[in-house]
Amino acid sequence: MNIVKHGIKNIASVSAETSGAQWVKRFPGSRSTADLANPFRGRVETFIGAIRAAGAIVVINGTLRDPRRAYLMHWSWRIVRAHVDPQSIPSMNGVCINWSHSDRSGNYSRVASIAGASEMVKAFGMERLGVAPSLTSRHIIGSAIDMSVSWQGNLLIVDSHGNTVEIKTPPWSGMNLQLHRVGESYGVIKYNRRGRDEPHWSDNGT
Amino acid sequence: MKTLVIVPILLLFSCPSIFSAEKLPNDVRKFIAQRDACDHFRGELPEPEEAERMQEVTGQIEKRCRGTDRRLRLLKKKYGSNADVKKLLSVYEEQIEPRDNQR
Numbered sequence: 001m002n003i004v005k006h007g008i009k010n011i012a013s014v015s016a017e018t019s020g021a022q023w024v025k026r027f028p029g030s031r032s033t034a035d036l037a038n039p040f041r042g043r044v045e046t047f048i049g050a051i052r053a054a055g056a057i058v059v060i061n062g063t064l065r066d067p068r069r070a071y072l073m074h075w076s077w078r079i080v081r082a083h084v085d086p087q088s089i090p091s092m093n094g095v096c097i098n099w100s101h102s103d104r105s106g107n108y109s110r111v112a113s114i115a116g117a118s119e120m121v122k123a124f125g126m127e128r129l130g131v132a133p134s135l136t137s138r139h140i141i142g143s144a145i146d147m148s149v150s151w152q153g154n155l156l157i158v159d160s161h162g163n164t165v166e167i168k169t170p171p172w173s174g175m176n177l178q179l180h181r182v183g184e185s186y187g188v189i190k191y192n193r194r195g196r197d198e199p200h201w202s203d204n205g206t
Numbered sequence: 207m208k209t210l211v212i213v214p215i216l217l218l219f220s221c222p223s224i225f226s227a228e229k230l231p232n233d234v235r236k237f238i239a240q241r242d243a244c245d246h247f248r249g250e251l252p253e254p255e256e257a258e259r260m261q262e263v264t265g266q267i268e269k270r271c272r273g274t275d276r277r278l279r280l281l282k283k284k285y286g287s288n289a290d291v292k293k294l295l296s297v298y299e300e301q302i303e304p305r306d307n308q309r
Contacts, residue, residue, distance in 0.1 A: 024254070028253065029252075029253065061252075061256070061259070062252065070249070073251060081304045082301065082303075082304050082305065083304075083305070123254060124251070124254055125251075125254035125257075125260050126251070128264060129251075129264055129267065130267065130268055130271065130272060130303065130304070131244070131248060131267055131271040131272075131302040131303050132248070132299070132301075132302045132303075133248055133249070133251050134245055134248035134249035136249060137246070137249025137250065138249070139249065139250075140249070146250075146252075146259075191246070193239070193242055193243045193246060194239055194240060194242070194243035194270065195243045195246070195247065195266045195269070195270055196266070197246070197247070197250065197262075197266070198262075199259075200250065206242070206246055
């Protein structure tokens with residue numbers, strides 16, 4: 001696990017707020033290209049500019065994601081589904097959460113601790129998720145964007161070399177292979193590993 | 207002409223990963239492709255209100271991730287004496303599935 005990279009330390013929190021559903025809305029993801037890391041940001045903005053100039057519609061669904069959100073998702077899921085001891089969860093800089101709840105007598109309560117994590121799993125929409133969410137992604141380092149692209153008819157789009165590319169074949173969406181080649185010319189690479197991830201573009205195709 | 211000869215030789219020594227990837231055992235190569243996709247989708251979980259995207263991502267996770275803990279364990283055992291394979295497999299989390307759900 002890559003927990004050290006994100007500043008997670010094994011420090012017990014004393015005055016931290018206990019886990020629960022209230023944590024889920026605290027570290028929302030961004031939909032702004034301004035939050036992407038350079039040079040990817042500039043490449044994305046130029047590519048999107050070219051798509052829009054060609055008359056296509058671009059809707060951005062996600063850019064930068066907060067590692068603290070990934071931390072909360074990962075460890076709440078692990079407590080509930082992988083039966084990890086709530087008292088053993090590493091802390092993370094910037095997240096003053098206490099995974100370990102106490103009962104009225106001030107003693108550790110495993111039941112209450114799991115209930116707090118369960119609230120989070122439910123609020124994150126992960127009740128049916130069969131594996132632990134990842135602590136890392138291209139979004140977390142500002143090198144990925146989720147966007148939907150659509151147009152009607154032929155699309156005349158300029159690539160980064162200044163060549164006008166005419167896209168005449170379907171699909172009329174971000175899954176169009178010619179559009180992928182145009183994206184590549186700008187350094188914006190469509191997801192190219194196994195599985196279908198329609199809105200996902202990044203700096204390296206992952 | 208001299209450049210034509212030197213460039214491929216330089217590439218051969220500067221890109222060892224290109225050549226070592228071809229030498230990987232099939233089962234390891236397949237596992238890495240599947241698990242990389244699994245790890246990608248594990249990092250794509252959207253905000254909870256994006257129901258459609260959540261369904262897409264969890265569907266891919268279910269398809270790509272299930273059983274990979276067990277396969278990783280078996281591959282590590284099988285190639286325990288192969289340093290190159292061991293190094294490649296060492297980057298993956300050993301447990302991403304619930305223990306009671308592993309096959």
